[in-house]
Amino acid sequence: MAGSESGSSEPRTEIIRARPTKEFFISTLVRDIELIPSIADLVDNSFDGAIRTRPDRNFAGLRVSIEIRPDHFKIGDNCGGIDPDIARNYAFCFGRPKGTPPLPHSVGQFGVGMKRALFKLGNWFRVDSSTSQWVYFVEEDVKAWSEDEENWNFSMKGLRPAPGDVTPGTNILVKELNPSVSQDFARIEFKKRLMEDLATRHHEALREGLVIEVDTIPVQSKVLDLFASPRLRPGVRVYDVTPLPKGKSVHVRLVTGLFDGGDQNAADAGWYVFCNGRMVLAADKSTTTAWGFGGTIPRYHPQYSLFRGYAFFDSEDSSLLPWRTTKTEVDEDSLVYRGARDEMAILARPVIDFINSIKEDTSQIHEEPDLGIVPVDSFAASQTFTAPDMAPRKKPKTEVTVSYQVLIREADAALEAIGARNYREMGKKTFRYYYEAEVRR
Amino acid sequence: MSPHIPSYEKIDYNLRPAKNVERKMIVESVRRLDRALGIRSYTYVGLGSPYYSDFTLLHRRLHIGDMVCLEREEDDEERMKFNKPFNCIELKMVPAAAYLPVHEWSTKPTMAWLDHDSLLDTEILSELRTVSKCCKRRTILVVTVNADPRALGHVGQRLSALERLLGRAGVPADVTDGRVSGENNLAALFYDLITQEIRDAVSSKVLEPGEKGLHFEQFLHFRYRDSSLMLTVGGIFLDEDDRDLLENCGISQRDLDYFRPSKEWFEIPVPKLTFRELRHLDSILPRGTMAGALRGIPEDQADAYRLVYRYFPGFVDAEF
Numbered sequence: 122m123a124g125s126e127s128g129s130s131e132p133r134t135e136i137i138r139a140r141p142t143k144e145f146f147i148s149t150l151v152r153d154i155e156l157i158p159s160i161a162d163l164v165d166n167s168f169d170g171a172i173r174t175r176p177d178r179n180f181a182g183l184r185v186s187i188e189i190r191p192d193h194f195k196i197g198d199n200c201g202g203i204d205p206d207i208a209r210n211y212a213f214c215f216g217r218p219k220g221t222p223p224l225p226h227s228v229g230q231f232g233v234g235m236k237r238a239l240f241k242l243g244n245w246f247r248v249d250s251s252t253s254q255w256v257y258f259v260e261e262d263v264k265a266w267s268e269d270e271e272n273w274n275f276s277m278k279g280l281r282p283a284p285g286d287v288t289p290g291t292n293i294l295v296k297e298l299n300p301s302v303s304q305d306f307a308r309i310e311f312k313k314r315l316m317e318d319l320a321t322r323h324h325e326a327l328r329e330g331l332v333i334e335v336d337t338i339p340v341q342s343k344v345l346d347l348f349a350s351p352r353l354r355p356g357v358r359v360y361d362v363t364p365l366p367k368g369k370s371v372h373v374r375l376v377t378g379l380f381d382g383g384d385q386n387a388a389d390a391g392w393y394v395f396c397n398g399r400m401v402l403a404a405d406k407s408t409t410t411a412w413g414f415g416g417t418i419p420r421y422h423p424q425y426s427l428f429r430g431y432a433f434f435d436s437e438d439s440s441l442l443p444w445r446t447t448k449t450e451v452d453e454d455s456l457v458y459r460g461a462r463d464e465m466a467i468l469a470r471p472v473i474d475f476i477n478s479i480k481e482d483t484s485q486i487h488e489e490p491d492l493g494i495v496p497v498d499s500f501a502a503s504q505t506f507t508a509p510d511m512a513p514r515k516k517p518k519t520e521v522t523v524s525y526q527v528l529i530r531e532a533d534a535a536l537e538a539i540g541a542r543n544y545r546e547m548g549k550k551t552f553r554y555y556y557e558a559e560v561r562r
Numbered sequence: 563m564s565p566h567i568p569s570y571e572k573i574d575y576n577l578r579p580a581k582n583v584e585r586k587m588i589v590e591s592v593r594r595l596d597r598a599l600g601i602r603s604y605t606y607v608g609l610g611s612p613y614y615s616d617f618t619l620l621h622r623r624l625h626i627g628d629m630v631c632l633e634r635e636e637d638d639e640e641r642m643k644f645n646k647p648f649n650c651i652e653l654k655m656v657p658a659a660a661y662l663p664v665h666e667w668s669t670k671p672t673m674a675w676l677d678h679d680s681l682l683d684t685e686i687l688s689e690l691r692t693v694s695k696c697c698k699r700r701t702i703l704v705v706t707v708n709a710d711p712r713a714l715g716h717v718g719q720r721l722s723a724l725e726r727l728l729g730r731a732g733v734p735a736d737v738t739d740g741r742v743s744g745e746n747n748l749a750a751l752f753y754d755l756i757t758q759e760i761r762d763a764v765s766s767k768v769l770e771p772g773e774k775g776l777h778f779e780q781f782l783h784f785r786y787r788d789s790s791l792m793l794t795v796g797g798i799f800l801d802e803d804d805r806d807l808l809e810n811c812g813i814s815q816r817d818l819d820y821f822r823p824s825k826e827w828f829e830i831p832v833p834k835l836t837f838r839e840l841r842h843l844d845s846i847l848p849r850g851t852m853a854g855a856l857r858g859i860p861e862d863q864a865d866a867y868r869l870v871y872r873y874f875p876g877f878v879d880a881e882f
Contacts, residue, residue, distance in 0.1 A: 362768075414688075415659070415684050415691065416659030416660075416685030417663055417688050417691075456766065459766065460768065463691060463766070464768060466663065466688075466692075467695060467696060468663075470660060470663035474660065474664065
């Protein structure tokens with residue numbers, strides 16, 4: 122052992138280096154997230170700006186504009202900008218420092234989204250921010266910055282009092298895009314994918330009036346609908362988990378019911394999970410949302426394509442919500458979530474029973490009198506799932522299987538004589554021959 | 563593995579003496595709760611067997627008039643319907659795991675006896691979880707499972723059989739094939755898993771406005787062996803206002819011989835005695851000592867009988 126050479130047998134304490142490397146943030150952390158969710162993270166920052174600027178959540182006139190080109194990425198908003206003090210002490214820190222001023226019901230949470238997105242996108246960025254009082258920008262060449270392991274600082278440049286005509290907001294420009302990003306941005310279908318994704322992830326922000334546009338085309342809020350009729354009511358469970366640390370609570374709203382958007386592959390079936398209005402899980406059909414978890418709910422099967430479940434978790438303190446930093450997964454270690462999953466299973470059960478009762482005949486639902494489409498947001502109070510009695514309609518049977526055994530040599534001879542490729546075909550052809558000759562006349 | 567045969571197809575439920583004693587003890591203890599609970603107003607939820615022994619006893623002895631029988635084997639529907647002893651029993655052809663979430667817990671005070679004859683598995687655990695999440699103050703829950711290591715198959719294959727039932731993650735790290743094979747070790751493991759599941763679920767139960775936090779107050783813990791080793795755990799969900807309820811109803815160490823609130827269990831013995839011996843022992847019970855009056859009856863059999871003589875069935879061959 123190395124220490125034995127010194128001759129001293131006294132136990133010592135030595136320093137082990139544990140501080141992070143820049144490489145960890147630039148190359149490692151970015152592997153945990155895909156491109157589109159990382160862009161959604163940047164939209165989260167704008168949305169939090171909107172909440173800060175308009176605590177009454179009247180977002181009229183606020184917009185987030187995204188521009189994607191093979192050689193650059195831009196995102197800009199008029200949502201209030203980043204105060205220089207916040208920028209100096211918090212916004213550019215890796216991770217959220219203790220003492221970060223709280224923003225009630227925020228969707229930014231981990232202090233990682235913006236930096237991770239910038240590194241994910243490219244090697245050069247510039248963040249311009251204007252508040253009502255100050256303007257400044259932060260500009261870095263990531264490669265150059267990464268070479269000096271000692272200096273972790275960014276420079277705030279051009280700091281000066283805001284001119285009278287400035288619109289408070291933040292504009293981010295990323296250049297020297299990473300090759301895979303550049304390739305994605307060049308693909309013609311990428312923009313549509315991004316817009317569809319933002320439509321569901323930011324469903325709540327869009328519904329509340331924030332405009333999000335990609336290359337000047339506004340993203341349309343995707344309405345979350347359920348079927349309802351006088352006899353068909355979704356199941357709703359509303360409760361608060363309290364008390365949690367810091368005397369805070371989490372408001373939970375669970376809704377289960379039926380919907381059929383005409384999607385043949387049932388890709389939309391399953392559970393949707395939201396944290397402070399931000400969707401973290403879409404159309405989930407796994408044990409995470411209680412499918413096949415214990416015996417209460419079966420494993421997902423395409424016959425359940427009508428099933429829709431929505432779980433909304435809201436809290437003033439976003440750190441109490443069951444999400445992970447990528448906001449594309451729920452945190453299954455969260456006690457709030459584990460408790461909710463049991464309730465989700467219980468609330469899903471009568472819907473599963475109903476779907477089982479109509480068997481595969483899902484089209485029956487469309488014949489329900491006065492069937493309407495109701496947005497999920499309109500169900501705010503607990504209620505039991507109720508559904509009409511729909512017996513499965515028996516389709517009149519028109520075909521029957523005939524089977525019998527014959528000698529192989531006779532079968533082979535008949536097969537050759539009638540020109541069939543296999544016994545099955547031979548059976549059909551011989552039957553058809555007899556039928557045409559003797560029965561149909 | 564051999565196909566699962568329900569225990570009622572192997573032996574008449576009524577002729578299993580320890581099971582018979584267990585049923586009577588459960589009824590006796592629940593009857594003691596009557597003055598506090600008003601058991602007549604309860605709904606009983608039980609599992610299907612064409613003998614309906616538990617349903618018959620609970621209706622006759624406790625006058626429970628609203629009963630739900632859960633039967634998962636759709637092929638048995640006609641037979642189950644035919645054998646229904648009373649018309650206050652609603653037969654539902656559905657597994658318990660699927661029914662319990664839709665049971666009307668908030669309007670019906672409920673006693674559920676999940677009287678399984680299979681080994682503990684994730685499905686039974688999820689039933690316990692649902693009951694513990696949905697229960698109301700004073701819901702009564704009893705669960706019975708097979709805890710016989712022989713039901714896990716051959717030595718050497720038992721741990722993997724257990725992992726199939728409970729999931730790999732559901733089996734504690736210190737459980738080995740040899741350990742589950744030890745007499746009573748599987749029952750001890752199942753007891754821990756059952757009580758852990760109930761405790762865990764009820765502690766995270768969502769409370770309605772005005773509802774107080776509940777806990778599971780166990781008062782029954784049986785083991786018995788008619789053929790397989792069976793384990794039963796029973797208790798009631800109470801809130802802080804009910805702290806003295808069991809004691810006040812005479813369910814305590816002092817008042818009930820088989821009161822078992824923890825991992826110590828009451829073994830229901832099955833003494834092997836002739837009718838003449840049974841009657842003779844009755845005549846020298848309960849006071850004083852039996853020594854010197856045993857007439858050749860083995861002492862251990864006599865001692866076993868002393869524990870259950872008030873409940874022990876006297877079967878006779880009868881022609882109807």
